[in-house]
Structure formats: structure tokens, C-alpha cells
Amino acid sequence: MSRATEDEGQLVAALVAGDRAAFARAYQRYNAPMVRLASAILRNRASAEEVAQDAWVSILKNIGTFQGRSTFAAWVFTILTNAARSRARRDGRQVLFEDSGEGNSLADAFDGTGHWKDVPALWEEVTPEREVEGRNLLSHVTAAIDRLPEAQRAVMILRGQQGMEAAEVCAALGISEGNMRVLLHRARLALRGELDRLLS
Numbered sequence: 001m002s003r004a005t006e007d008e009g010q011l012v013a014a015l016v017a018g019d020r021a022a023f024a025r026a027y028q029r030y031n032a033p034m035v036r037l038a039s040a041i042l043r044n045r046a047s048a049e050e051v052a053q054d055a056w057v058s059i060l061k062n063i064g065t066f067q068g069r070s071t072f073a074a075w076v077f078t079i080l081t082n083a084a085r086s087r088a089r090r091d092g093r094q095v096l097f098e099d100s101g102e103g104n105s106l107a108d109a110f111d112g113t114g115h116w117k118d119v120p121a122l123w124e125e126v127t128p129e130r131e132v133e134g135r136n137l138l139s140h141v142t143a144a145i146d147r148l149p150e151a152q153r154a155v156m157i158l159r160g161q162q163g164m165e166a167a168e169v170c171a172a173l174g175i176s177e178g179n180m181r182v183l184l185h186r187a188r189l190a191l192r193g194e195l196d197r198l199l200s
Contacts, residue, residue: 040153074168152187
């Protein structure tokens with residue numbers, strides 16, 4: 001058993017036992033990305049915060065039913081995604097995560113393993129100057145992620161930032177693995193384009 005799995009198991013057991021400190025740790029770890037994902041679906045920060053709070057209520061109410069068939073994070077984000085989609089439907093908004101076929105060309109940007117063929121200049125060498133520049137770039141990258149189409153942003157948050165397994169992302173968003181990969185590649189291309197513009 002990996003350390004992450006062991007830590008997650010301990011967190012879940014503590015949550016089942018009603019440990020307030022465990023809830024504080026879970027909230028600190030997951031709430032910000034939950035709000036970001038809900039914002040990607042709803043395009044409204046206030047609604048996203050409400051949906052995240054509703055998801056937490058559901059998580060705590062149903063924590064005893066968590067059986068560990070997926071990671072705790074995948075379970076949390078599936079509950080959040082379902083709550084956000086329900087809110088979007090209630091608000092009269094349609095949410096689709098299927099690839100539209102539009103967007104950046106994948107061309108030759110990535111190799112067969114999903115890594116860059118040509119590494120962006122910023123990542124070639126880390127120097128103290130570039131580390132300072134990197135801090136400034138973080139706000140630009142965050143803004144660029146927020147401008148991505150909702151499906152790309154959702155996949156980027158779950159797969160790229162939360163590190164969820166591909167199958168878990170697909171289950172949470174209700175998409176195929178092939179579609180998830182295309183969305184993730186397009187999101188990465190858009191972010192690389194943003195970095196190239198900033199660094200040129």
C-alpha cells in the first residue's frame with residue numbers, strides 16, 4: 001500500500017468517526033479545487049461556492065458508504081461534478097464535456113507518451129531569475145486555465161492539477177478515455193501557447 005493510499009485511508013476512517021480535525025484537513029486539501037471545478041461547469045463563482053458547500057454536506061452525510069473502489073479524491077469530485085451539473089440544469093444551462101472537435105491542432109506537440117516534443121523555454125533551465133519570473137507567471141497560468149473551455153478546464157483541474165487517474169476523471173465527468181486525452185492535450189496546448197506568448 002502506498003503512503004498516499006494509507007494517508008487517504010486514515011483520513012476516510014477519521015471522517016467516518018466524525019473527527020473535526022480530519023474534516024479540516026480534507027476541506028483544506030480539496031475545497032479550492034472543488035470550487036474551481038464547479039466554476040468551470042457553472043461559470044459563476046458564487047454558485048460554484050454554494051455547490052461546493054452542498055457537495056461537502058453530501059460527502060459528510062454519505063462518508064460511511066465510501067467503499068474505496070475509487071480514490072477518495074475521485075469520489076469527492078464525482079459528488080461535486082454531479083452537484084454542479086444538477087445546479088446547471090436547474091439554472092437552465094446545458095453542460096457537455098464531449099469534445100466539440102474544435103480548438104488547437106494537436107499536430108506534433110506531444111510524443112506518444114503525452115510529454116512535450118519541444119519543451120517550452122521556461123522549463124529548459126531553472127535559474128533564480130526564472131524562479132522569480134515563475135512566481136509572476138503563476139497568476140497568468142491560473143488565468144489561462146480559467147479561460148479554457150469548460151471541458152478542457154475540468155479535465156486539466158482533475159487530471160493535471162489533482163493528479164487523478166484517467167479512469168477516475170472519465171468516471172467523474174462521464175466521458176471516454178479518448179475524449180479525456182484529447183481535452184487534456186488541447187488544454188496543455190492552450191497553456192503552452194500562453195506561456196510562449198508571455199516568454200517571447
